[in-house]
Each structure stands twice: as C-alpha cells, then as structure tokens.
Amino acid sequence: xxxxxQPGLGVPIYLQIESQVKxxxxxxxxxxxxxxxxxxKLAAELRINPNTVARAYQNLERDGILRTVxxxxxxxxxxxPGLLKSEKLRRLRPIALQLAVEAKQLxxxxxxxxxLLENSYDNLESQ
Amino acid sequence: MTESTRNDLAIxxxxxxxxxxxxxxxxxxxxxxxxxxxxxxxxxxxxxxTTTIRVLTGLARADGGDMRVLGLxxxxxxxxxxxxxxxxxxxxxxxxxxxxxxxxxxxxxxxxWSDAHAKKYAEVLExxxxxxxxxxxxxxxxxxxxxxxxxxxxxxxVLDEPTAGLDPVVTDQxxxxxxxxxxxxxxxxxxxxxxxxxxxxxxxxVGIIDHGKLLLEGRLEDxxxxxxxxxxxxxxxxxxxxPEIVSANTGEGTTEYVLRSDADAFTAQLISQGxxxxxxxxxxxxxxxxxxxxxxxxxNRNARHVIMDPAAEAGSMQL
Numbered sequence: 001x002x003x004x005x006q007p008g009l010g011v012p013i014y015l016q017i018e019s020q021v022k023x024x025x026x027x028x029x030x031x032x033x034x035x036x037x038x039x040x041k042l043a044a045e046l047r048i049n050p051n052t053v054a055r056a057y058q059n060l061e062r063d064g065i066l067r068t069v070x071x072x073x074x075x076x077x078x079x080x081p082g083l084l085k086s087e088k089l090r091r092l093r094p095i096a097l098q099l100a101v102e103a104k105q106l107x108x109x110x111x112x113x114x115x116l117l118e119n120s121y122d123n124l125e126s127q
Numbered sequence: 128m129t130e131s132t133r134n135d136l137a138i139x140x141x142x143x144x145x146x147x148x149x150x151x152x153x154x155x156x157x158x159x160x161x162x163x164x165x166x167x168x169x170x171x172x173x174x175x176x177t178t179t180i181r182v183l184t185g186l187a188r189a190d191g192g193d194m195r196v197l198g199l200x201x202x203x204x205x206x207x208x209x210x211x212x213x214x215x216x217x218x219x220x221x222x223x224x225x226x227x228x229x230x231x232x233x234x235x236x237x238x239x240w241s242d243a244h245a246k247k248y249a250e251v252l253e254x255x256x257x258x259x260x261x262x263x264x265x266x267x268x269x270x271x272x273x274x275x276x277x278x279x280x281x282x283x284x285v286l287d288e289p290t291a292g293l294d295p296v297v298t299d300q301x302x303x304x305x306x307x308x309x310x311x312x313x314x315x316x317x318x319x320x321x322x323x324x325x326x327x328x329x330x331x332x333v334g335i336i337d338h339g340k341l342l343l344e345g346r347l348e349d350x351x352x353x354x355x356x357x358x359x360x361x362x363x364x365x366x367x368x369x370p371e372i373v374s375a376n377t378g379e380g381t382t383e384y385v386l387r388s389d390a391d392a393f394t395a396q397l398i399s400q401g402x403x404x405x406x407x408x409x410x411x412x413x414x415x416x417x418x419x420x421x422x423x424x425x426x427n428r429n430a431r432h433v434i435m436d437p438a439a440e441a442g443s444m445q446l
Contacts, residue, residue, distance in 0.1 A: 007324060007327040007328045007411070007412075008324055008327065008411045008412075008413070009409070009411060010351060010408065010409030010410050010411040010414070011351070011409055012348045012351045012352050013328075013348070014348065040307075040311075043306050043310070044303055044306045044307050046328075047299065047302040047303055047306055047328050047329065048306065048328050048329060049165055049306070049310060049328075049329050049330065049331045050306065050310050050311070051310075051331055052331075052348065055348070101398070105403070
C-alpha cells in the first residue's frame with residue numbers, strides 16, 4: 001500500500017495517514033493480516049517525524065483497526081472494530097451534525113441528503 | 128523551574144537578551160527545546176535565529192537572561208557544550224583543507240565521531256571529499272558543514288539553515304537522513320530555517336521568532352489541529368475581543384477570523400447568533416507563520432488587520 005502525505009495541507013499528518021489506512025481497508029486494498037511498514041521505515045520513506053507515524057498507528061490500534069506484535073510489526077486487524085454501539089455513534093455524531101448543517105445551508109432537502117448518504121454507503125459496499 | 132523538568136529540556140532560555148548597539152537581536156527570548164525532539168526554529172531573515180544560536184553555543188556573549196544547553200551554561204561551559212553539540216559554521220573551517228582533511232581533523236575532538244556516517248553523508252549529499260573547502264561552491268560548503276556536524280555523534284545537533292543552497296534532490300535525501308539518524312536514541316535536532324515546507328515534515332516542535340522574541344512555541348500537530356480560518360458573511364465583527372482570535376480581517380462583505388483554538392465553539396456561537404459561516408479551514412505552517420509574524424495573507428493587505436492578543440505582543444505564548 002502506498003501512503004502519501006501532504007504536509008502543506010493543514011490537516012495533521014497523522015490524520016492523513018489514519019484516513020488513508022482506513023480508506024484502503026474499506027476499499028479492500030488492505031486485507032486482514034496484511035502487514036504495514038514499520039514506523040521507522042514509513043517515516044523515512046515519507047520524510048516525516050517517526051512520532052507522527054507512531055501516533056497514527058497508535059490511534060488505529062486503539063480503534064481496533066491495526067494490531068501490533070511487539071518487535072514484529074503492525075498488521076491489519078479484523079474489519080469490524082469491536083467498539084460499543086454508543087461509542088460508534090458518539091464518534092459519528094459530529095460528522096453527521098456537520099453534514100446536516102452544510103445541507104441546510106445549501107438548502108438541500110432531507111430526502112436529498114439521505115439519498116446522497118445512501119449512495120455513498122452503497123458505493124463502498126459494492127467495492 | 129524544578130531540576131526534573133530542566134533535565135527534560137535540551138535547550139532552555141529565559142528573558143535572553145543580546146544587543147548589538149541599538150539593535151536588540153535577541154530581545155527577551157523564552158524558548159524550551161525538549162530532549163529528543165526535532166525542533167524547527169523559524170523566523171524571517173534578521174529575526175534573530177543565528178544570533179540566538181551563537182549565544183547558546185557561547186560563540187557570542189548574552190547581555191542578559193538565563194539559559195541552559197544540555198544542562199550547562201554557555202557563559203561558563205562553552206567548550207563542554209561545543210564538544211557535545213554538533214554545530215559547524217563555515218568560519219570554523221580551515222579553507223585550504225579538503226573534506227577528507229577536515230574529517231581527519233575533526234575526528235580527534237569528538238569521542239563519538241563516526242567515520243561510517245561521514246562516508247554515508249558524503250554519498251547522500253553527493254559531495255566530493257577530495258576538493259579543498261575554499262574551492263567548493265556555496266551549496267557544497269553547506270553540505271560539508273552538515274556532514275561534519277552530523278558525524279560527531281552529538282546528543283544535540285544544531286543546524287543553521289541546513290537546506291540553504293541545496294537543490295531539491297539533495298534536500299529530499301537530507302530529510303531522509305535526518306529522519307533515519309536523528310529521530311532516535313534521544314538525540315535532539317535543532318534546525319533554524321525559513322523553508323517552512325521542509326520543517327513542516329520533520330519537526331515535532333516549532334518555535335517562531337520575530338524581532339528577537341519567540342512569538343509562538345508548541346507541538347506542530349497541536350498547532351495544525353487548533354489553528355482555523357473562519358470566514359463569515361458580514362463586516363460587523365460580531366465576536367471581536369476573544370483571546371483565541373489571532374487576527375480578524377473584514378472586506379468585501381465578509382469577515383475572516385484566524386483562531387488559535389476552540390474553532391468549534393466559536394463557529395457554534397456565530398451560528399447561534401444567526402451569522403452565516405462560509406467555511407472553516409485549517410492552516411498550514413506557512414499560513415500560521417504569516418499570521419503570527421503579523422503580515423497576514425497577501426489578499427488581505429488592503430483590509431483591516433488587527434492583532435487581537437496583547438500576549439502576542441508581550442512575549443511568548445505557549446499552546
């Protein structure tokens with residue numbers, strides 16, 4: 001898997017790495033038990049601080065998306081993070097709110113917004 | 128400050144001053160460089176970067192304030208600091224020596240000198256070690272200084288404008304080497320620069336100096352996560368005096384705020400007051416730098432630009 005970061009984007013680099021790994025897993029480019037490059041290797045490749053890579057990996061591990069074997073690298077975990085439903089909802093709520101605000105400002109109807117969301121969900125499932 | 132926190136810092140300054148006649152080159156600098164960090168020391172030309180480095184290594188004498196480098200005072204322990212600090216400036220080098228001569232000459236001074244690293248850096252930086260220093264181009268002189276500083280095995284490496292005069296390919300290789308060799312084993316890498324895109328990649332900590340004062344210091348990821356540009360409809364400045372506002376510009380029917388923190392609460396309040404928020408965008412290091420040194424973005428040069436925070440004027444402010 002090829003990870004690319006753009007330091008000039010303003011989005012923290014660790015978030016860029018996290019979202020690319022999540023996206024690669026959702027799209028099937030990374031599968032269960034696939035190995036990720038080590039922190040030091042990825043940092044050297046991307047010319048970024050290793051702590052930035054470590055932070056991204058730690059967050060992904062905390063979310064159950066990756067698992068690290070001490071001294072043995074970092075692997076893709078099972079695809080459904082074992083979080084409580086309430087926790088999953090808590091994480092998505094700000095994004096949902098933002099989506100609702102944007103839709104309202106653009107004067108999109110409730111039905112149009114839901115259709116948009118359904119389409120995005122279907123696109124991921126069909127991959 | 129207690130002894131234990133002091134040990135966590137490779138460099139620490141308090142109210143540091145250095146004057147040249149009427150010019151306050153370093154003017155009350157408050158800086159904290161954690162051990163083991165890559166620290167980007169950022170400032171415009173003449174902001175006081177090089178003077179600060181000279182004072183910290185005892186090459187110039189401070190006119191006031193306190194400082195500690197690796198726990199030592201540069202005013203009394205300059206030799207010990209230079210022995211443990213990788214710092215090489217052109218004036219230290221003998222012009223008639225070749226790169227290889229300089230490696231042999233420097234090796235004896237530093238107990239942790241590495242010939243293997245010197246060889247590796249000569250290859251990475253594409254440097255001809257058989258040429259005399261005085262015959263080298265500006266870029267190659269910079270490379271030789273870097274090679275000598277980085278091969279010392281020092282626990283603190285101070286590089287002043289390391290990428291000045293280097294081409295993009297060599298710069299990219301230098302960044303790789305810095306990540307590979309200087310981000311482990313608790314080594315501290317202190318870089319002064321105004322090449323913000325390079326610093327943005329490898330620095331974990333950033334300090335922004337202007338007119339001899341540190342205006343902003345903190346973890347780069349925190350700055351990136353917290354700084355936001357908020358554009359709203361209207362020129363009435365509905366929320367003017369709040370500490371998180373770095374600047375506010377109005378013009379052409381909109382107001383643009385730059386916030387150092389709490390953008391979510393800020394926009395929520397604007398929306399609850401009936402203000403239309405156009406967008407909320409993050410800032411990259413270059414944009415943060417322009418905001419903090421107070422020039423603002425070019426497109427707003429004719430607009431009203433107000434620095435809201437008196438703390439930014441008074442001295443350093445920690446994130």
